Amino acid sequence: MQLYLPIADIPVNVFLILAMGAAVGFVSGMFGIGGGFLMTPLLIFVGIAPAVAVASVASHIAASSFSGAISYWRRRAIDPVLAIVLLTGGTIGTALGVWTFTVLRSLGQLDLMIALSYVILLTTVGGLMFWEGLRAMLRVRRGGAVSVRKPGSHGWIHGLPLKMRFKRSKIYLSVIPVVVVGLIIGFIGAVMGIGGGFILVPLMIYLLRVPTSTVIGTSMVLTLVTMVFATMLHAVTNHLVDAVLALILMIGGVTGAQFGARAGQKIRGEHLRLLLGLLVLAVGIRFAVELVIRPQDLFSIRETGGAAP
């Protein structure tokens, strides 16, 4: 069934988009991530303009993280104070990101920047995850103890001023690194059309030492708010949010996520991380190849408005 997407301005097959949403939803449910880093590239590969893909996926991630956040809230696995401090940074970061997005778009370099940031971010994060998963697997095989969190070790992060107590997470931490982490996630979320969960969770665990009990729920709240904010800003400044596309993605995504979550429980943690690392790495490499090989057409046209009445 063909459907015309009003903002993307192309006809698409509804079932293809629905299947893509479900597949990404499955993966995101399995790994407990938003899946934006998979969704945006997939949309770009089927021919949707990168700018529209980024803006529309923001609302898709808002939907999936909201359903996740609700269930974590019920289980009291969200630290509200930590979420609010993260959000102050996240909101500023998102606004900065949308502004950068608009500037790059007018310079004609947006597509390049999206592709480049995907390459850098995904290959780095994917490589690290893959490496870490591999090492953990080998450790388990050798029968060694799995210790990710070294108790009592205090890095430079803990020497910073403006300390604050986050009760639910049971940590005592300076607000500066928390705000900075929020800012980074908000910024890359708005520019790249990703929720940033796959970067945020490791940052919170390794850098901020947030306990695993509250980390995913709290990161989902941050993702939710920054993505709602990004949707609003993209809609107001660039008019690029395709609501029809977003709705199809959401329906596919939330359904797929349920099955993914069940599948994820059957797989061991380190295997999961290894798989996720491979997946992230593969998407990054796909973008890198795209940049290096000679494009089919060196020329491109874009309407710059100013339509005569």
Place this chain on the structure above:
Amino acid sequence: MKPRAPLAIAGLLATMLATTPVHAERLIVSVSNHRVTVTPNYSGGELVLFGSVEKDARTPPNRDSYDLVVTVSGPRADMVTRRKERKFGIWINTDYRQFLQVPGYLALFSNRPFDQIASPEVQRRQQLGLNNVLLMQRVGPDYADVVPNDAFRSAFVRLRSERGLYREATSAVTFLTPTLFRTGIPLPADVPIGTYNVEIKLFADGALVTRTDTAFEIVKVGFEQFVATTARQNGFVYGLVTAAMALMTGWMASIVFRKD
């Protein structure tokens, strides 16, 4: 005052006849549909233009064959053509040209190749063929059209042609009788909305004999068009509705798939 009125009219008529070129032929044309509505599942279509050449007493008696060129131009907009170049090992957009108020849709149809209809000079002056159509560019501080084989101009025309939005067909106009003609105007699925001008030029013996204009309108209807218009005109409300929709979907999912 009154008795002089007929005189004045006669005088006016006389001046009109003296100043306007005397057309020996008249073109009468019509398109099959003056208002095309495009629905969401529209996958392209075709309009038909038909008309006839009316001769009168002043038509040279030995003139029996005509040539016809039909130019259809859609709503105009500014467009930018960018060129990718290899820099630091990757392909990035480097140079660009801005095309000013160029038609979003452009089709040129004729009954035989343009070079058989008129001399290159007439072809250029009458803008016959995609190579001769004026496509204004901003080149630094100046405004100009460039030579047809300019890299940006030809890439622009090629890319628009690949989408079916620019086209040229030199056998599309058919003469059913020596004076009765028809041509189809194909409209692809992503045809821009707005007013389309159709200009019909009649040639005989390599010179323009007469010309006439008609127009049609393309309107998109349905939910998709409503969405697109709202997104452009009420960005804030549109964003709010989209965000609310996202939250609703997420909330519904958490209820439907609630495990406990």
